[in-house]
Amino acid sequence: MSDDPAIVDCLIVGGGPAGLTAALYLKRFRRSVLVVDGGESRAAWIPESHNIxxxxxxxxxxxxxxxEREHAARYDVVAETGRVTDVRKSEGGFRATIESPNGAAREVAARRVVLATGAVDVEPDLPDVPDAVRRGLVRYCPICDGYEAIGKRVAVIARGDRGVGEAIFIRRTYSDDVTLLTLGEQLDLEPGQEEDLREKGVTIVPEPVVGLDHEGDAIGAMRTAQQELHFDILYSALGLRYRSELALALGARHDERKALWVDEHCQTSVKGLYAIGDVVIGLDQIVVGMGQAAFAATHIHNRCEYPTEDE
Structure with a gap:
């Protein structure tokens, strides 16, 4: 066993709000923790939140x-920059391969693993504006910041079965002026649903957007072949890609979108493997991810083995 890597109580994959909260709790439980972060937290895209x-x-x-990093550092938690390329079951827990930014790889052993890998928003294909969500030109969470849209002209980018519910949510909660933009893609509507949307005051614009103007941190105008459209706020509702590959490789239970199922302790169907934050089925909110981190960390501490004398 002397050639084996030193074992930590918990490997946390992802250094966003959820992952750092789990690390903070575990360190205050006097557990050994390793945090590996790829530097792609979805939280970093938020221009300004008023519901924290x-x-x-x-x-x-x-x-x-x-x-959060500053707070965690007080307990000697430092998020190591790198990428966990695989996690596999082993005697005593798990083994994982960590790849550093320079391409070097090493193996670590952990009694428990917490996946705080998050998700990635599917970005709209808008002319002349790559990375519109990342740049703050397009918003993605009316639950987070819809309050700031009260009484404003709001557009929702929709496709397939995505976006209709979000448009109705905004219409019934925040604004009387809501438009669904399909960008020329097909909407999968139930019979009578289009008429119901119009009755609720939601306008549908099915034409592709051929051009747009943006002013500072906002899109000023969007042009189709038939008209020029003006909105105060633009939301994208094209869904998420869940970073759940590590869990899926271990056979973890998930839904059709590959978001992970967890129990009341935020443990996946794979014993010892936990998941928190946006990668989990449920409401994608920072405060929810932090709460899940507290559940997971406490369960890990109460169930995790104590180090052996050799360790």
């Missing part, structure tokens, strides 16, 4: 991450 408790004047996603 204690920050009544708003806080950006980057500031949330910076404050």
């Amino acid at each position: 408790p204690f920050f009544s004047h708003g806080i950006s996603g980057k500031e949330i991450l910076a404050r």
Whole structure:
């Protein structure tokens, strides 16, 4: 066993709000923790959030991450930059391969693993504006910031069966002026659903957008072949790609979108493997991910073996 890597109580994959919260809890439980972060937290895209408790004047996603890193560092938690390329079961827990930015790889052993790998928004294909969501020109969470859309002209980019529910949610909660933009793609509507949308005051624009103008941190106008459209706020509702590959390779239970199922302790169907944050089936919110981190970390501490004398 002398050639084996040193074993840690918990490997946390992902250094976003959920992952760092789990690390903080575990370190305060006096557990050994390794955090590996690829530097692609979805939270970093948030221009300013007003629904995080204690920050009544708003806080950006980057500031949330910076404050959490500083807090965790007080307990010697440092998120190592790298990518976990595989996780596999082994005697005593798991083994994982970590690839550093320079391409070097090493193996680590952990009694438990927490996946806080998150998800990636499917970006709309808008002319002349790559990475519209990342740049803050397009929003993606009306639950987070729909309050700031009260009484404004709102558009929702939709495709297939995505977006209709979001448009109705915004219409019934925040604004009387809501438009569904399909960007020339097909909407999968149930019989009578289009008429129901129009009765609810939701306008549908099926034509592709051929051009747009953006002014600072907002899109000023969108042009189709037939008209020029003006909105105050633009949301994309094209769905998420879940970063659940590590769990799927271990046979973890998931839904049709590959979001992970977890129990009341945030443990997946693979014993010892936990998942928290946006990669989990449920409501994608920072405070939800932090709560899941507390559940997972406490369960890990109460169920995790103590180090052996050799260790």
